[in-house]
Amino acid sequence: MAKKIALLQGNEACAYGALYAGCRFFAGYPITPSTEVAEVMARELPKLGGKFIQMEDEIGAMAAVIGASLTGMKTLTATSGPGFSLKQENIGYACITEVPCVIINVMRGGPSTGMPTGPSQSDVMQAKWGTHGDHPAICLVPASVQELFTETVRAFNLSEKYRTPVTVMPDEIVGHMRERIEFPEPGDLPVVNRAVPSVGPEEYLPYDTRFGDIPPLAAFGSGYRFHLTGLNKTADGFPTNKAEVVQREGERQLRKIEDNIDDIVLYEEYLLDDAEIAIVAFGSTARSARYAVNEARKAGIKAGLFRIITYWPFPDKQLAPLAARVKAIIVPEMNLGMTIHEVKRCAAGNSKVTGIFRVDGEPINPGQILDEIREAGK
Amino acid sequence: MAFDYEKYIRPGKLPHIWCPGCGHGIVMKGLIRAIDTLGLEKNSTAIVSGIGCASRLPGYLDFCTLHTTHGRGMAFATGIKFARPELQVICVGGDGDGVAIGGNHFIHACRRNIDMTYLIMNNNIYGMTGGQFSPTTPMGARASTTPYGNPDPPFDIAKLAIGAGATFVARGTAYHASQIDKLLVEAIRHKGFSVVEILDSCPTTYGRRNKFRSAVEMMNNLKESTVSIKAAENMSPEQLQGKVITGLLYKENKPEYIAEYQKIIDDAQEIYR
């Protein structure tokens, strides 16, 4: 049977990806340019017996999503810019309590109200450092409508597997563009479900590391009862100030991501094998970069593209050797220099790293990148 | 016969963290008696809180319990209840948690009318941080951040709840201990969003700054400053001056949110089957 094909908007694809992954609960608050995610969920969830709720604010939406996830549901919220800032408090809560959930943040201009309808890529640092304290972070940055679908599915999988919130961050251009999408059939993409405790309620502890760095999370209402808190906690979920426990738990929460980087980090390499100049880009900027690379190749310049798909954890392992073999790296991004610092860290002085930064609400066009490639090739 | 409170308390969690004479323990006992009267199942009852002294309550109780972020308990509770309506959900917290930082969640929970109960322990102060004035601290009262007296007028939590659309609103006090469970039983039984405000006392951070010499004096003040709704019926406005009315203050039946949403699900599934 032929695959179902549609012309779909990025944000809509995101919602359909969530439904494909088994998400049956959405809580949100209207905000441009992410609102279409909520609108599709409001329409589609009841058909599947799922629940949609528009909360009183962004903070409440994040809280409701965590609460619902605790009952065993796969849950989603969607936001942008200021809303992402507001959600940080409870994203931290989901990190420390280790409750899975997915957050869509469609990146718009900032800071503050900034440019609600203008694209940006300036929330990438907030996705890692936005909430206070050390915590794990997984952040995915898709570049097409199709990929928004598949990466949202992957976000749910990673969230359930690693028991942590996962952020999917298309820039406004990707969120609002309309493209052809081929809907995966059930079974085409893997769908990961939450591990359930292997011990009975009497023995169950929410952070029982006898079961490894990612202990299973029982659901409220499933016969297990336990306590969760945002305070630093021991294996039983109750607060502690004990230095060695707090240190050990903090390290475990980071380790569950760091030890699984190869499973989490996804990227695309384009014409990099013989490249002398590499572009490192993501989201809509990577689309311009790809065009620029093709143009450069036509002009005889050996350029290639490294496209970031998993932004956090950052693809250090791939970028360090790349920097060692190319002459120059160009980092175009819709902010005033964020990814470039990560790339420079990976390059460790082994190649020249320059940036193209725009925050004027206009996309970085291929010509701009091509000019920089030509400059670097001199 | 004796009432066995410890049947509902997690082993080894007592004595609790609350200060000598703090009314929160009295309220927690009332909640336990209400749960006992109603026969609520431990595995199908979720008790949620925000941050603050009162919000430490769920940790003691042997149920599905969640200690969340400051002011957000009600929003977490909304997610739990909406996702799994078969759970009995009770949210607890203090005055600062509930009507200052959590004020928005509170009024919208009242408006939305989800079948949950919110127990607010109102001791007129931020106790855990050391006694700063809260949105229910009376004007003129001393707190660590109102060293010259409080210039900020207080909320009447029950009126706020009624105004915001709560369908069950009751008020009691820690002094009237035997009434607490009765109000809570009625509140939990009510189909819709119920608010129970218990006037409470904080001898440590409020009493000492406001000329209350002891916890007992604060308890007596709760008795003297309140009057039951029944007694109030026969009192003149002059007699009621400065008195706070207790008892069941408001009750009405309105469509419950989750039941209404279920109709949407049923219709959608019927149409798109």
Next chain:
Amino acid sequence: MEKQFPKIEINERYCKGCHICVEFCPTRVLAMKGFTASVINLEACIGCMQCELRCPDFAVKVTT
């Protein structure tokens, strides 16, 4: 038949010495003994439970 008095137990580990049970007992059954409350006059107990109900610390247990 001999009159049966309620049994009042004070858990000294839980009692924080707030005086509430002592002050609100209508028949002066309890008194402070050092830091904690103590039963001094059980014969006067009328089983009204006010001490137990108002004890914030789960320290007073009355068996009737």
